[in-house]
Amino acid sequence: MRILKRYFITGLLIWIPLVITVWVITLVIHTLESVVPAFLSSQSLFGVQIPGFQVVLVLLVVFFSGLFGANFIGRTLLERWEHLLGRIPLVRSIYNSVKQVSDTVLSPNGQAFRDAVLVQYPRHGSWTIAFLTGVPSGEVAEKLDGDYVSVYVPTTPNPTSGFFLMMPRSEVQVLDISVDAALKYIVSMGVVAPPAALPADSGDDPGSAPLAGANPPVNVADGPDSASGAGQS
Structure with missing residues (x-):
């Protein structure tokens, strides 16, 4: 029984990290795919199901959105868009709060969650x-x-x-x-x-x-x- 138990635990140690990794990746992929409307799916556009098409589409949209927002025209349009959202009562409070947190956390020069x-x-x-x-x-x-x-x-x-x-x-x-x-x-x-960190000079x-x-x-x-x-x- 001890040998069987040891082999079983060894098998768990092999499979648990792999299963959890696959589960997390699958969850992320399904979340990204759910953002894409049905009429933009590969089935609607090409008549065939292409695995990962929605994920690639989301990544391309995010990339080109950043590229668009990095120039003068894009920044101007984004400022107008944010000004419009800021005039809607319920949307204004949610959007401004989320934007402030995301700007602080995701900013390359930000210090949040750095230590x-x-x-x-x-x-x-x-x-x-x-x-x-x-x-x-x-x-x-x-x-x-x-x-x-x-x-x-x-x-x-x-x-x-x-x-x-x-x-x-x-x-x-x-x-x-x-x-x-x-x-x-x-x-x-x-x-x-x-x-373990390097030994400190003082043992405080x-x-x-x-x-x-x-x-x-x-x-x-x-x-x-x-x-x-x-x-x-």
């Missing part, structure tokens, strides 16, 4: 991995007494849901690991540990080091006043 940090959550003494998203700004920064940063604490094993927290800068410790490694650690519920406690140094995130050291527009792109 993994260690924070104490949900209580003092319990540590978890979070991601820096910026610094409080506007009225929120004025109400906070001190220097704060904004972090996103993901849930596990699904990191797409989580909690948004504003924490004192002194209580946030930047980790010397990549965001990808931190995500693997979160999704695996701590099973897949990130690679994880919560004792300030959020400053060789890799400062999102200009945190400048304080909330200098980043009043961090969330506006």
Whole structure:
């Protein structure tokens, strides 16, 4: 029975990553294909079913949309389009919120989700991995007494849901690991540990080091006043 159990577990270790990978890729492909209207499918256009045609069509539309929006005429038309959407009550609130988040996260020069940090959550003494998203700004920064940063604490094993927290800068410790490694650690519920960092010069406690140094995130050291527009792109 021990031999059978060992072989069975070995088989699971072989097939589970492969099945999950295929499932995720299939889910992404089906999601992209669902965006394409039925009259633009290969069946409607050519009379035959071409696998992956809708996915290629979506990628081409995204690419040429970016190419169009990169020139003066395209930017002008996009500004008019956004101005039109901004005059529709319900659409305005949804579109502006989504656009602001996407501009901040996907911007090549943005600092959101560029650093993994260690924070104490949900209580003092319990540590978890979070991601820096910026610094409080506007009225929120004025109400906070001190220097704060904004972090996103993901849930596990699904990191797409989580909690948004504003924490004192002194209580946030930047980790010397990549965001990808931190995500693997979160999704695996701590099973897949990130690679060990190089030995540090000091053996301070994880919560004792300030959020400053060789890799400062999102200009945190400048304080909330200098980043009043961090969330506006």
